[in-house]
Amino acid sequence: MGLMTMYHPYFRGKQFELIAIRETAEIMAKARITPIIEPVRETLNGLDKALKTICDVNGKAIVIVNPSYGDHSANGYNISQLLKDSFSDRDNISAGILLREDMDEGLIIKLLFEHKSHNPCFIHSGYAEPYSLSEKSKGLVSKHVFIENYCGKIYRKYFSDAERILLRDGFKKKKNADYPPLEIFSDLHITYPEEGMDGFGDFLIVGDEYSExxxxxxxxxxxxTxxxxxxxxxMYINHFISTTNDTPTDPAGKFGQxxxxxxxxxxxxxxxxFESSAIIEFRVLHANGHFPGLGTVKKLSMKHHIETLANFMG
Structure with a gap:
């Protein structure tokens, strides 16, 4: 296997997502997994900490400098500042530029030059004018990440001058009570070469749909998973659902079920x-009858997903 990073999990940078990144940083670095982080919280301390942990273990990450959601969606200046101030000498932290449908080409090029020292990557997420942009950005972009729901094959063929990653949302979001016990998640970790791609990604067990x-x-x-x-x-996903779900009370009891x-x-x-560290934690929680809070439960599921794919690729 070459030194390409194949798997790119996409995180929205909420507290528990960032903790999951810190706690799996070493596993990700060893398996050459590159997380993509879209910072959605005003305070960037958690992001700073996560990126430093990644650097300490010689891992890689892509940080989106113009988020779609959350506290920086109007202006990503503080994120760009953080990259300049704390990570200017780190070539393993790349700037990700999110290409949404309403974006102006001039702004994209401006962001590209502003972050040219940070191996800029394009995250293609609905932008519809590939021809002109692909000409103007040739040789300046180190990686193209295509979010599959927005990028057909014709669009993708314009950007073949750099490493290419296809990101599929395998998580079908429903109300908790409505999940089936078992459903298919994705086969992209096996089929991405047939799509003409160098790697694959997903939105873990959270899905692309953002909620505050x-x-x-x-x-x-x-x-x-x-x-x-x-x-x-x-890859399949099992949904384990509590038995009582008619009132919003007693989350601890429901977690126990x-x-x-x-x-x-x-x-x-x-x-x-796969017997991941997260599974071991779930076993301990069960043995102790302890409810750690729903954020931690989500974090454990994300860690399990990453460890499962790291083990598969290792």
Whole structure:
């Protein structure tokens, strides 16, 4: 295997996402996984900490300097400043420029030159004028990340001058109570070469749809991915849902119900889950009857997803 980074998980930089990045930084660096981070919180301390952890283990990351969502969506100046102030000498932290449909080509080129010392990457997310932009940006972009829902093959063919990554949202977001026990997540980790790509990505177990933070949950869900060895390692996702879901009370009790379903599945001889550090934590939580809060539950599911793919690619 070459030194290309294949897997690019896309994180929105909320607190627990950034903690997941810190806690898996070493695993990601070893497996050459490059996280893409879209900072959505005004304070950038968590981002700074996550990026320093990545640098400490010689990992890589792409930081979006013009986020679509959250506190920096109007102006990414502070993110650009952070990259300049703290990471100007680090070539492993790249600036990601998000190309949305309403963007002005002049602004894209301006951002490109502003961040030319940070290996700029394009994240293609709905922009519709590839011809002119591809001419003007030739040789200046180190990587193209295509969000599949927005980028057809014809659009993608204009940008073939650099490394190319296809990002598929394998997570079909529903109300917690409505998830089926099992569904297919993605086969892109196997099929990306057939798409003419150098790598693949996803939105982990969160999905592309952004929300500021949920209201009270009527049901608690634990989402865990696994590779099905009997089906050529296609990735599936299991949803473990609490049994009582008619009122928004007692999240701890509901987590206990969902966790019991998960542990029963793990203890089944046929289980295909990779025994990740997150799975070990889930086992400990179950043994101690402890509810760590829903943010931590999501963080554990994300860590499990990353460790599963790191193990597959290792």
């Amino acid at each position: 933070g949920g209201g009270p949950a009527y049901a608690v869900a634990i989402h865990l 696994f590779l099905d060895k009997n089906k050529e390692n296609i 969902a966790l019991t379903k998960l542990i029963n599945k793990l203890n089944h001889s046929q289980t295909q889950f």
